[in-house]
Amino acid sequence: xxxxxxxxxxxxxxxxxxxxxxxxxxxxxxxxxxxxxxxxxxxxxxxxxxxxxxxxxxxxxxxxxxxxxxxxxxxxxxxxxxxxxxxxxxxxxxxxxxxxxxxxxxxxxxxxxxxxxxxxxxxxxxxxxxxxxxxxxxxxxxxxxxxxxxxxxxxxxxxxxxxxxxxxxxxxxxxxxxxxxxxxxxxxxxxxxxxxxxxxxxxxxxxxxxxxxxxxxxxxxxxxxxxxxxxxxxxxxxxxxxxxxxxxxxxxxxxxxxxxxxxxxxxxxxxxxxxxxxxxxxxxxxxxxxxxxxxxxxxxxxxxxxxxxxxxxxxxxxxxxxxxxxxxxxxxxxxxxxxxxxxxxxxxxxxxxxxxxxxxxxxxxxxxxxxxxxxxxxxxxxxxxxx
Amino acid sequence: xxxxxxxxxxxxxxxxxxxxxxxxxxxxxxxxxxxxxxxxxxxxxxxxxxxxxxxxxxxxxxxxxxxxxxxxxxxxxxxxxxxxxxxxxxxxxxxxxxxxxxxxxxxxxxxxxxxxxxxxxxxxxxxxxxxxxxxxxxxxxxxxxxxxxxxxxxxxxxxxxxxxxxxxxxxxxxxxxxxxxxxxxxxxxxxxxxxxxxxxxxxxxxxxxxxxxxxxxxxxxxxxxxxxxxxxxxxxxxxxxxxxxxxxxxxxxxxxxxxxxxxxxxxxxxxxxxxxxxxxxxxxxxxxxxxxxxxxxxxxxxxxxxxxxxxxxxxxxxxxxxxxxxxxxxxxxxxxxxxxxxx
Numbered sequence: 001x002x003x004x005x006x007x008x009x010x011x012x013x014x015x016x017x018x019x020x021x022x023x024x025x026x027x028x029x030x031x032x033x034x035x036x037x038x039x040x041x042x043x044x045x046x047x048x049x050x051x052x053x054x055x056x057x058x059x060x061x062x063x064x065x066x067x068x069x070x071x072x073x074x075x076x077x078x079x080x081x082x083x084x085x086x087x088x089x090x091x092x093x094x095x096x097x098x099x100x101x102x103x104x105x106x107x108x109x110x111x112x113x114x115x116x117x118x119x120x121x122x123x124x125x126x127x128x129x130x131x132x133x134x135x136x137x138x139x140x141x142x143x144x145x146x147x148x149x150x151x152x153x154x155x156x157x158x159x160x161x162x163x164x165x166x167x168x169x170x171x172x173x174x175x176x177x178x179x180x181x182x183x184x185x186x187x188x189x190x191x192x193x194x195x196x197x198x199x200x201x202x203x204x205x206x207x208x209x210x211x212x213x214x215x216x217x218x219x220x221x222x223x224x225x226x227x228x229x230x231x232x233x234x235x236x237x238x239x240x241x242x243x244x245x246x247x248x249x250x251x252x253x254x255x256x257x258x259x260x261x262x263x264x265x266x267x268x269x270x271x272x273x274x275x276x277x278x279x280x281x282x283x284x285x286x287x288x289x290x291x292x293x294x295x296x297x298x299x300x301x302x303x304x305x306x307x308x309x310x311x312x313x314x315x316x317x318x319x320x321x322x323x324x325x326x327x328x329x330x331x332x333x334x335x336x337x338x339x340x341x342x343x344x345x346x347x348x349x350x351x352x353x354x355x356x357x358x359x360x361x362x363x364x365x366x367x368x369x370x371x372x373x374x375x376x377x378x379x380x381x382x383x384x385x386x387x
Numbered sequence: 388x389x390x391x392x393x394x395x396x397x398x399x400x401x402x403x404x405x406x407x408x409x410x411x412x413x414x415x416x417x418x419x420x421x422x423x424x425x426x427x428x429x430x431x432x433x434x435x436x437x438x439x440x441x442x443x444x445x446x447x448x449x450x451x452x453x454x455x456x457x458x459x460x461x462x463x464x465x466x467x468x469x470x471x472x473x474x475x476x477x478x479x480x481x482x483x484x485x486x487x488x489x490x491x492x493x494x495x496x497x498x499x500x501x502x503x504x505x506x507x508x509x510x511x512x513x514x515x516x517x518x519x520x521x522x523x524x525x526x527x528x529x530x531x532x533x534x535x536x537x538x539x540x541x542x543x544x545x546x547x548x549x550x551x552x553x554x555x556x557x558x559x560x561x562x563x564x565x566x567x568x569x570x571x572x573x574x575x576x577x578x579x580x581x582x583x584x585x586x587x588x589x590x591x592x593x594x595x596x597x598x599x600x601x602x603x604x605x606x607x608x609x610x611x612x613x614x615x616x617x618x619x620x621x622x623x624x625x626x627x628x629x630x631x632x633x634x635x636x637x638x639x640x641x642x643x644x645x646x647x648x649x650x651x652x653x654x655x656x657x658x659x660x661x662x663x664x665x666x667x668x669x670x671x672x673x674x675x676x677x678x679x680x681x682x683x684x685x686x687x688x689x690x691x692x693x694x695x696x697x698x699x700x701x702x703x704x705x706x707x708x709x710x711x712x713x714x715x716x717x718x719x720x721x722x723x724x725x726x727x728x729x730x
Contacts (some may be wrong), residue, residue: 054620078626091620092481092672097393105614105625111675112610136393158625 005030005065006162006194012059013043019058020046024220026213029163031192033185035205037241038215044198045086047215048166051196052083065161073235077105082155084148084165090140096150097135100126103157125157126150129183145176152180156187165197169204177201181208203251206230214238245324254324259306282306282327285346285353287373292360293318296386297325308349311342311370338369346373350380358385400678404668408683412461415690419457420449422698451587457690459586459594461649464689465645465682466598468665469605471658472681473640476612476674477633479619480542481722484658485525485644488545489552491655494521494648495579496556503567514593514649521645528552529637577684581652581708583693590650601642602682608635609674616672628659655708656715661685663722688714 004027014020021043028034036044049055051062053069062069065080068096072080082103091099103125104118114122129149134142139150148168155163165184169177185208188195199205205212205226212229214221216238222229230248235241245251245254259280284307286296293309294317300307309322310330322329330349332342350356356377377383421427427435427445435441435449471484485491501520505512528549535548560579611632614622623629647654665680668671692710699705 052624054623074623074628075626078624080622083621083624085620087620088616089621091616093666093670094616094672098671098673099507099617102614102617102621102625105610108610110610112613113675185618258685334727 004028004063006196007063008051008060009063010060011047011057011062013046013055014058015046015055017056017058019218021215021218021220026196026211026220026223027194028120028211030194031188032202032210033188033195033197034211034213036196036198036213037202037205037238038214038221042215042217044215045166046148047211048164048196048198052081052164053077075106078158080161082158082160082163084155084163084168086166086170091268093161095136096131096138096139096142096146097122097126098152099139099150100131100157103154106158112164121159122157125153128156128187129153130179133177143358144171145173145179148172148180149178149183152183161195163196165195165196167200169199169201177204184208198383201351202230202235202246203253206248224379228288247320247324249320257306257325258301258304259327280306281309282353283354284308285310285325285349285356285377286322286359287311287356287361287370287377288318288359289313289316289362289367289370291296291317292362294321296357296359297321301325308353310346310349311338311367311373313367332367333365337365338367343369343372347376350377350382354382355384356380356382358383360386397671399668401671401680402619405683408687411687412683412690415687415694416457416461419690419694419697420453422694423448423453424702430477435730444623455586455588455591456583456693458591460583460689460693462591462594462655463583463647463654464661464692465686466594466601467647467657467729468655468661468681468685468688469602469678470640470643470647471587472662472677473605473612473636473643474658475662476547476615477636477640478536478542479615481544481726482659482719483654485640485647486553486653486655486658488528488549489556490525490528490532490549490641491648491653492553492556492560493531494645495653496560497521497524497601497712498649499560499563499579503563512628514590517649518593518597518646521649523640524556525641525645525648526637528556529641533637545712578652580706581654582688582696582704583651583707584704586650594646594650596645597646601639601646602678605639606678608632608639608645609678612636612674612678616674651707653708655712656719657685657688657711659690659722660711660718661688661716663718 006028008024008026011024012019012022013024016067024047026034036047038044046055050057051069057070069077101114101122104114104121105112108114108118126135129152131146131149131153134146134150138295139147142150152168168180172180181204184195187193209226211224213223214229221233221238230250230251232246235246235248243256247254259282284300284305286293286300286307286309288296288309289312297307297309306327308328308330309318309326311332312319312322312329313332313334315334319329319331330342332338350373358374361374363370374383417429418433420432421429425445425447425448430447431441432449435446439446467485474485474488475481475546476485477483497520498517501516502512505516509708531552532545532549537544539545564579611622611627614625614627615632619629661684662677662681664685665677669676669680671677692707692714696707696710
C-alpha cells in the first residue's frame with residue numbers, strides 16, 4: 001500500500017472529535033479519478049474536508065506523496081493540493097480573471113503581485129476550461145456553469161498534484177455537467193493530476209471515474225472500479241432504493257413498474273387496506289424488437305398501464321428495459337429460432353390481453369414465428385400498430 | 388482579451404482616484420486651517436506652516452490649535468476606516484464596523500472608567516494608559532461578539548447583538564459620568580460624544596506612531612486578506628494559517644479603533660461608509676489598493692466632517708458623530724438596499 005501516491009490509512013473522520021465514518025482505506029495512484037458516491041448526508045463532504053484539513057482528522061492517517069498530511073505546512077500543502085468547494089462564494093467586485101489569479105497565491109511574493117509568468121499561467125488555465133472570454137466579467141454576474149469552470153481554472157492555476165472537488169456538478173444543467181467532467185478527465189490524464197470528488201449523479205460517476213468509493217452509514221460500503229461497484233443490487237442497497245431500478249449497463253435510472261402500488265413509503269401504509277386489489281393485472285401486450293419497444297414501454301409506464309413484453313431475444317436492447325418495467329417478459333435465447341414454447345406463450349398472452357401493440361417488429365429468418373402472433377392478434381381485432 | 392490593456396486601464400483608475408483623494412486632502416486641510424473664528428488667508432497659512440514666521444497670534448492658532456486638530460482628524464479618520472475594513476474582512480460582511488458591533492462603545496466604557504480612576508488617584512491619565520484601556524475595552528466587546536457568532540450565524544443577529552452591547556456600554560458610561568467629580572465631567576462629556584477638539588502635538592505623535600505601525604502591518608497582510616476574501620476554506624487551501632490570521636485581524640482592527648476611541652471618543656459609521664465608497668470608486672476590492680485608499684479616504688472624510696462640525700453652527704461646535712452619521716448612515720442604507728436587490 002505504501003507505493004500509492006495518495007493513501008488513506010484506516011482514516012476516521014467526523015466533527016469535533018466525534019467519529020462519523022471510520023476505517024476508510026484506499027490507495028490512489030497519480031492521475032486517477034476517484035469519486036465518492038452515496039446518499040445525501042452520508043459524509044462525502046466530511047471526508048473531503050478532512051483530507052483538505054478543514055476538519056481535524058479524528059483517527060488514522062492520510063499519506064500523500066511520501067508524507068503524512070499533517071506534516072505539511074499549510075503553504076507546502078497549497079502547492080500540491082487545490083480545491084473546488086460547494087460553498088457559494090460572493091466576492092465583492094472581482095472579475096473572473098481576478099478569481100482565477102488567486103490560484104497563483106502560493107507562488108507570488110509578499111504582496112501577491114502577479115509576475116508576467118503568473119499572468120501567462122492564469123490565461124493558460126482559463127483556456128483549459130474554455131473561459132477565456134469570461135476574463136473581465138464580474139464573478140457574481142456569470143452563470144453557475146461558468147462559475148464552476150472559473151473555479152476549476154483557479155484550481156488548475158494553483159498547479160496542484162491533486163484537486164479535490166465537492167459536488168462540482170450540483171447546480172449545473174446537463175450540458176455543463178458534461179462539459180465540466182470532460183475537462184476534468186482531460187486534465188487528469190494529460191497533466192497526471194489526481195482528482196478526488198463527490199458526485200450525486202451515479203451515471204456520470206460510473207463513466208468518468210477510475211475508482212469509486214461508496215459511503216453509507218458509518219463505513220465504506222464498497223470500494224472498487226466502476227465495473228465492480230455498479231452492480232444493480234449494490235446500488236439499490238447503497239441508496240436504499242425501493243421505488244425504482246438502476247441499470248448498470250447503461251447507468252440509467254428507472255421509475256418503478258407501472259400498475260404496482262408498492263411505491264415507497266405510501267405503499268407500505270396502504271398495503272393493509274388495499275392489498276392485492278391495488279395491483280392491476282397486465283392486459284396489454286407489446287410486441288417489438290431492436291429498441292422499437294422502448295418508447296412504448298415508457299409511454300405505458302407514464303400512463304401507469306401494466307404490460308407484457310414479447311417475444312424478446314435476451315440480447316435485444318428492448319429486453320434490458322422490459323425486464324425492469326414489464327409485468328412479464330416472454331423471451332428467447334439469442335440467435336435461436338423462435339421456439340414453440342415462446343410462440344405458445346405469446347399466443348396465450350394475445351388471448352388474455354385486451355390490447356396488443358405492434359411497436360414495429362423486424363422479422364427475419366430466425367423470428368418468423370412473430371408473423372403468426374401478429375396474425376392472431378389481428379384476427380382477434382386487438383392489434384394496434386405503431387409505425 | 389488582452390490583460391495588459393485591462394491592467395493598464397485599472398491602474399489608470401487607481402492613480403486617478405488617488406490623485407483626487409490627495410487633492411481633496413490638501414484642499415480640505417487648507418480650508419480647515421483658514422476658517423474659524425479667526426480667518427487666516429491662504430498665503431499666510433503657507434508662510435506660517437513652511438517658514439514658521441508671522442504674527443504671534445496666527446502662529447499660535449495654526450501651530451497649537453488648528454494643525455494638531457486637523458492632523459488628528461486625518462490620522463484617526465484613516466485608522467477608523469481601516470479598522471472597519473478589517474472587521475468586514477473578518478466577518479465576511481460589508482456591514483461590519485467598530486461602531487455597529489459595539490466595539491467603540493466597549494472601548495469608550497473602559498476608557499471612562501480608567502480615566503475617572505486615574506484622575507481621582509493620580510490627577511491625570513496618560514495617552515498610553517487610555518489607549519491600552521480602549522484596547523482592552525475593544526477586545527472585550529469583540530470577544531462578546533465572537534462568542535455570539537458561535538451561536539448566531541446570521542450577520543443580522545450579530546449586528547443586533549453588537550448594537551445591544553453598544554447600548555449597555557454607553558449606559559454604563561453615562562452612569563459613571565453622572566456620578567463622576569466635577570472636573571472629570573468637563574473632560575469626559577465632550578469626549579464620550581466624540582470630538583477632535585483639544586488635540587495637542589503630544590497626542591499627534593503618539594497617534595501617528597501607533598497608527599503608523601499598525602497600518603504598515605495591515606498593508607503587509609494584504610496578501611492573506613485577499614485570500615480571505617474568497618472565504619475561510621479557500622484561504623486555507625491557498626496556504627493561509629487561518630487561525631493565526633484571524634487573531635491578527637482582530638488585534639490590528641482593535642488597536643486601530645482603540646486608538647481612535649482613546650483620543651476622540653466613539654465616531655459612528657465611518658468604518659462602514661468609507662471602505663464601501665472606496666471599493667466603488669476603485670471598482671475593486673483588492674486589499675493592496677483598498678488599504679491605502681481606505682486610509683486616505685477616511686482621513687479626508689473625517690477632516691471634512693470635522694470642518695462641518697466646527698463651522699456649521701459656529702461658535703457652537705457639533706459632535707463629530709452627528710456629522711459622520713448624517714453622511715455615513717445614508718451610505719449604509721444605500722448599501723443594504725443594493726445588496727438586497729442584487730440577491
